[in-house]
Amino acid sequence: xxxxxxxxxxxxxxxxxxxxxxxNKVHVKGRVEKVSPDSLQVKTSDGKSVEVKLAASTxxxxxxxxxxxxxxxxxADKPAKLADLAVGDAVVIHATPKGGALEADEVKFxxxxxxxxxxxxxxxxx
Numbered sequence: 379x380x381x382x383x384x385x386x387x388x389x390x391x392x393x394x395x396x397x398x399x400x401x402n403k404v405h406v407k408g409r410v411e412k413v414s415p416d417s418l419q420v421k422t423s424d425g426k427s428v429e430v431k432l433a434a435s436t437x438x439x440x441x442x443x444x445x446x447x448x449x450x451x452x453x454a455d456k457p458a459k460l461a462d463l464a465v466g467d468a469v470v471i472h473a474t475p476k477g478g479a480l481e482a483d484e485v486k487f488x489x490x491x492x493x494x495x496x497x498x499x500x501x502x503x504x
Contacts, residue, residue, distance in 0.1 A: 402474065403472050403474060404472075404474070404475060404480055405471065405472060406420050406422065406430055406469070406480065407422065407423065407469070407471075408420040408421050408422040408423060408428070409467065410463060410465050410466060410467045410487070411427060413460070413464065413465065415432075415460070416431060416432055417430060418430050418471070418482070418485070420469055420471065428480070429480070430480045430482045431476075431479050431480060431482065432481075432482050432485075433481055433482065435483070436481075436482045436483065436484070437457075437484045438460060438462065438484075438485050439455045439456070439457065439458060439485070439487070440455065440456050440462055440488070440489060441486060441487065441488040442454045455486070464489065467487045467489055468488045469485060469486065469487045470487075471485050471486075472484040472486075
């Protein structure tokens with residue numbers, strides 16, 4: 379019985395640690411609708427448009443998908459810049475709420491071309 383309580387306590391501690399690790403950060407996930415020098419407009423999976431402000435400190439990371447014939451561990455994230463983003467790109471933005479707006483700390487994205495490679499790269503097994 380004592381072991382069950384210890385296991386339960388450890389499980390709750392791990393869940394709490396994961397929740398606290400993000401602090402007050404907000405995650406915005408969707409497709410880029412509009413790119414401007416100071417913000418991104420993102421359409422989320424539930425159809426909402428969310429504007430996220432960009433700062434000089436915003437970090438951009440581009441996900442590079444597996445090319446046909448390469449091992450799965452060849453996926454890589456590489457440093458990028460705002461100019462690499464395009465309408466239609468899939469994004470996950472880690473943002474901080476500031477004065478009623480969201481300011482991007484990190485923008486991870488997968489370019490439209492990478493999405494096509496990833497979707498055509500996997501072939502069903504016969």
